[in-house]
Amino acid sequence: MDHLIKKLFRKPSAVIAACIIGLTCLVAIFAYQLSPDSSPYANRMIVELGARQPGFRKQLLYIPKAIPPAKENRLTAWFTGMPSAFQYLPINSYWFREDKILVSHYIDEDMSDTITYKLSALVPSSIQQQSIAAQQTYLQQxxxxxxxxxxGTDRYGRDILSRLLVGSRVSIAVGFVAVILSITIGIILGSLAGYFRGIIDNAIMWVINMLWAIPTLLLVFAITLTIGKGFWEIFIAIGLTMWVSAARLIRGQIMVLREMEYVTAAKALGLSDIRIIFRHILPNISGPVMVIAASNFATAILIEAGLSFLGIGVQPPQPSWGLMIKEHYNFLLTDRPFLAIIPGIAIMLLVYAFNILGNAMRDVLDVRE
Known part of the structure; x- marks a missing residue:
């Protein structure tokens, strides 16, 4: 195994692909800790700042909400984000007048108005008892x-970088769930068909050929309409449509290995069929299974992005790279095409990485279908 890993990482393309995948996984785990907007789903909307160019800067006044959100514990906040206790007002400038602050509210490049707030309405209760100068200093800091x-920002004024980071969780999660489901079903059905042959093989191959004839997206549509739309539902629907290729490959591999001498010897020793399959045959086809798992991971990411683009995948406000493209594809013909291009590049890089890694594994393991 160590030899195969060293051989794999002698390929520069495989190293780059592994780095992209590893970095994306780390980003998915620490998404809310890395995001400038750590609110749930990175859904902080500042409508005045909609569709701004990358690198855009603006001064914000943090205004306490009338009803503060319930406090989340750190573990929950790690996975779901921390609701903000503030509303955010973009301003051009501000100045103080006794116990008040006056701000030039930014509306657009050439539009603004002046809003007045009492300092005591903005600072925490512990600071309200202090002097006016102390309240002003606290507010400024x-x-x-x-x-x-x-x-930049999207059309709703949300931070694209934060949405991109949090959206990586969907792509990584759909890959894992789809691969686990597809490989598990593929191993079970492919093993039964390839090892026992006969009527079992005919029945399983009939199901495989029927599903193979149905376009993947139509099959996902049917499953989604049956079990509903949502975060986990779409993952399960994708996984239940991707086992066919895994089952065909595993069936073909097992049909060859079942004729090997060590399998004949295991049968002569009286070992059960289940033990022969799982202890003696499947470990010898781990290479092809790993290759098809990498391929299925990339396919699952593309399918999820396509479904989200069509509106039947992950639902707003949860960020998904495909959903981000859907919300902004009409900007491609304007001076802000990056709103759709940035998540598109993220999808392209991750799918590219899994395909390159799968091809490298195929070369190292010398897999022949």
Whole structure:
């Protein structure tokens, strides 16, 4: 195994692909810790800042919400984000007048208006008892900040970088769930068909050929309409449509290995068929299974992106790279095509990485179908 790993990582393309996949997995795990917007689903909307260019900067006034959100514990916040206790007002400038702050509210490039707030309405209760100067200082230090949107904002004024980071969770999760489901079903049915042959093989191959004749997207549509739309439902639907190729490959491999001498010897020793399959045959086809798992991972990411683009995948406000393209594809013909191009590039890189890694594994393991 160590020899195969060393051989695999002698290929520069495989190293680059593994780095892209590893980096995406780390981003998915630490998405909310890395995101500038750590609110649930990175869904902080500042409508005045809609569709801004990458690198755009704007000063924001943090205004406490009338009803503060319930506090989340750290473990929950790690996975779901932390609801913000503030509303965000973009401003051009501000100045103080006694116990009030006046701000030039940014509406558009050439539009603004002036809004007045009492300092006591903005600062925490512990600061309200202090002097006016102390309240002004606190406000300047903690509730007036200049924010940079490194990848710009979408049409609703949400930070694209944050949405992109949190959206990586969907692509990685759909890959894992789809691969686990498809490989598990493929191993079970492919093993039964290839090892026992006869009527079992004919029945399983009939099902495989029937499903093979149905376009994948139509099959996913049918399953989605049956079990519903949602985060886990779409993952299960994709996984239940991708086992066919795995089952065909595993069946073909087992049909060859069942005739080998060590299998004949295991039968002569009285070992059960289940033990022969899982202890003696399947370990010898782990290479082809790993290759098709990498291929299925890439396919699952593309299918999920396509379904989200069509509106039957992950539902708003949860970010998904395919959903981000759907929300902004009409900007491709304007001066802000990056709104759709950025998530498209993310999908392309991740799918490319899995395909390259799968091809490299095929070369190293010398898999022949």
């Amino acid at each position: 903690y509730q007036i900040k200049k924010i940079r949107f490194w990848l």
